[in-house]
Amino acid sequence: MIGPSGSGKSTLFKLLAGLYPEYGGTISAGTVKLNNQEVSTLVPFERARHIALLFQNPTRQFAMRTVEEQMTFALENLQLTPQRIAELVAATLKQLGLESFRRRQLLELSGGEQQRIALATILAMGSDIILLDEPFANVDQAGRKTLLADLKAMQIQESKSIFITDHDLTGYRQLVDHLYEVNTDQKNIHEISRQRLDLTAAETPVQNRMNKVSIFGWHDLSFQAGSRTLLKPHSFKLPEGQVGLLSGANGAGKSTLFSALSHQLNYHGQVLYKNKKSEKMRIKKWARIVGVVFQNSTDQFIKLEAQDEIALSQQNSLQPYYWTERRITAAINQLNLAEVLNHVSYQLSGGQQKKLQVLSMLIMSQPILLFDEPLAGLDAVSLKNVMQLIKKTVTDLKISSLLISHQRVGVTEFVDYELKLADKSLTIEGEVKEHNGQA
Template sequence: MVRLAVSNLTFSYGASRSPIFDRLNFDLVQGSFNLLIGPSGSGKSTLFKLLAGLYPEYGGIITTGTIQLNNQEVSTLVPYERARHIALLFQNPSRQFAMRTVEEQLTFALENLQLAPQSIPEVVTATLRRFNLESFRQQQLLALSGGEQQRIALATTIAMGSDIILLDEPFANVDQAGRQKLLTILKELQVKYGKTIFICDHDLTGYQQLVDHLYEVDAAHKKVPEISLQRLTTVKKELPVQNRLDKISIFNWQKLSFKSSSRVLLKPHSFQLPKSQVGLLSGANGSGKSTLFAALSHQLKYQGAVYYKSKASERIRLKRWAQIVGVVFQNSTDQFIKLEARAEINLSRQNSLHPLYWTDARITAAIKQLQLTNILDHVNYQLSGGQQKKLQVLSMLIMAQPILLFDEPLAGLDAISLKNVMQLIKKTVTDLEISSLLISHQRAGVTELVDYELLLANQTLTLEEAK
C-alpha cells in the first residue's frame, strides 16, 4: 500500500511572490487512474514537481504543510528510493534524456534505481517490446521526432516500475493512433498491476472510459478540487478544413525530397505555399514533418529547389534567408534569447519586419489576449509550458517573416489558450499576407481555423480533401 498525501501545503516561488497553493490538502487514491486539468499557468506542473519531491529542493519555498509518502516526507527520501515509488515525466521529454541512444537511456534510468545489473537488459527488451519500440533501440535520441521522443520518455518512465506514475502532458506531440495505444497501456498498468496513474492533459480525448477521478486546478482559490467526470463526456465536434487554396504565392518548392540518415522521408514533390493562409501539416510521428521545416529553413540538406519570389534559395545568403523563413521551434526554450518575457517581446519588436503593424497598442492587446500580462517580468524558463508556447508564438509573429512555419505551437495549451493563439496566428497571417504552415496533432479547435491540409504519409505530401 503506497499513500501519497499533501497536508495543509502552502507553496510559492519566492518570499515576495504570492502562493501557487495555499493550505492545499490532496490525497491520491492508491491504484486509481486520475486526470488533472486547468488553464495554462495555473500550477499543474508545479503540483507534479511537488509530489515528486523536486520542489522545494530545486525551486520555490514551502511555508506550511507537508508532502508525505507513507507518512515520510517525500523530500527526505534519497533520489533512487523516491524514484522507486514516484516517477515523473516532464512536459519537455528531452530534459530527461542524459544518454545518446534509446537503449543507453533506458539502461541509465534502470541503473539509477540500483537494479541488479544482470536484470537490466531483460527489462530494457521487455519495455521496448511493450511499447513497440524495438526498431528504435540503437537510434540517437536527438535525431527522433518530438512525438517519438515523448514515446521513449514515457516508456522509460514506466520501465522504472514506480508505484505512482505522474505524466505531465505526455501526449502533446504524439499522433492520435499512438495516443490511444499509450492510454491502453497505462490503463493496463493500473488494472493489472495496481499502479496509480496521474496525468496532466489539456486534450480530454480518449479518457471517458478510463478515468476514476478528475481534478481541476482552481487557481483563484489555490486548490485542487475533484470535479464531475461528466466533464469528460463533452466532446467538441471536429469541423473539416476548408481546403481553399489561394493561387497567389511567393514561395514554392520543386521536386523537393530529403532523407533522415538513409531513410527517405519525402519523394520528389512540388507545391506553392499560398499567401495570407494557414495550412495544416499533418502526419504520424516520425513521418518527416519537422524535417520538412528544417529543409525549407536550410537547416538540412535536400534535393530539388526552393524558390522565394522566383529566386532560388541557394542564391540567397543564409542570414537573409532567416529573415524570409521563420520557424517556431517545437521546444519553446530553444527559441528564447532573453531571460525575461518582456525583454523577449521587446527584442522581437526591435527586429520586426512590420514595425508599423506591431505598434505598442497592438502588442499590448496581443499580450492581454494571450493572458501574458502578469508574467512579463518573469524568467522565461520558469514559466509554465503553455505560457512559454504563447510567448514564443507572439515573439515570432511580431518578427513577421513572410514565411512562417509553426512546429507544434499548440502543444500543452488549454482550450481557451489554443483558441486565442490560433485566432492571433490567423489574423496576423491574413493582415500581413504571410505564407504559413502549422504542424499539430491537436485537431479540435484547429481545423476550423486553417485553410487547407497537407498530409505527409508514405513519403508523399497530399493535399487533403475536405470531408
C-alpha cells in the same frame, strides 16, 4: 488533472515527486509524504522506486545518446543488476511497440517519438506512482490511443497509481477513475464529475480553400534522415495569406520538412522565393524570410525575461507599422501574459512559454512562418486565442504559413487547407476549393 495553462499543475507534480522545494520554489504550508516520510528527504534512487515523473519537455530527461543507453542509464540509477536492466529494457520496448527504436539516436527522433521514449523509460522504472505531465502533447492520435490503453492496463494489472495532466480530454471518458480541476481563483484543487469529459468538442472539418497567390514553394524537393528517405521528390506552392495544416504520424518527417525549408538541413531539389532559387542565399538573409517556431519553446528564447523577449522581436520586426505598442499590448492581454512579463522565460509554464514564443515570432513577421507544434500544452481558451492571433496576423500581413499540430479539435476551424505527409509523399487532404486570395 485539468486546469488553465500556468495554473500550477506541473509545479504540483514536481512537489509530489520531491523535486521541489530543493530545485525551485518554496512550500508555504503542509508536507508531501510517502509512507509517512517526507518525499523530499528520500534519496533520489529510493524516491524513484516509488514515484516517477515525466516532464512536459522530454528532452530535459535525456542524458544519453541512444534509446537503449538512456533507458539503461535510468535503470542503473535504481541500482538494479545488469541482467535485470536488460530484461526491463527489452520487455518495455516490446510492450509499447518500440523495439525498432532500441538503437536509434534520441536527437534524431521526432518530438512525438521522443515523448514516447521518455514515457517508456518512466514505465520501465516500475514505480508505484507515475506522474505524467502532458505526455501526449506531441504524439499522434493513433499513438495517443494506444498509450492510453497501455496505461490503463498497467494500472489494473500492476496496481499502479497514475496521475496525468492533459488539456486534450479526448479518449479519457472510459479510462479515468477520478477527474480533478485546478481552480485558479480559489487556488485549490477539487474533484469534479467525469461527465465533464463528455463535453469534449468535435473536430471541425478542414474546408481546403486554397489561395492561388504564392511567393514561396519548392520544386522536386526530397530529403532524408540518416539513411531513411522521408520525402520523395515533391513540388508545391505555399498559398499567401493563409494557414495550412501539416499533418502526419510521428516520425513521418514533418519537422524535417521545416528544417529543409529553413535551410537547416541538406536536401535535394529547390526551395523557391519569388520564383528565385534560394540555395545560394546566405542563412542570415534567409532567416529574415523564413521564420520557424521551434517545437521546444526554450530553444527559441534569447533574453532572460518575457518582456525582453517581446521587446527584442519588436526592435527587429519586419512589420513595425503593424506591430504598434497598442497592438502588442492587446496581444499580450489576449494571451494572458501581462502578469508574467517580468518573469524569467525559462521558469514559465509550458503553455505560457508557447504563447510567449508564438507572439515573439508573429511580431517578427517574416513573410513565411512555419509553426512546429505551437499549441502543445495549451488549454482550450489559450489554444483559441493563439489560433485567432495567428490567423489574423497571417491574413492581415499576407504571410504564407504552415502549422504542425496533432491537436485538431479547436485548430481545424482556423485552417485553410491541409497537407498530409505519409509514405514519403505529401498530399492535399480533401476536396480543394480554390480561393481568389481576397482577405
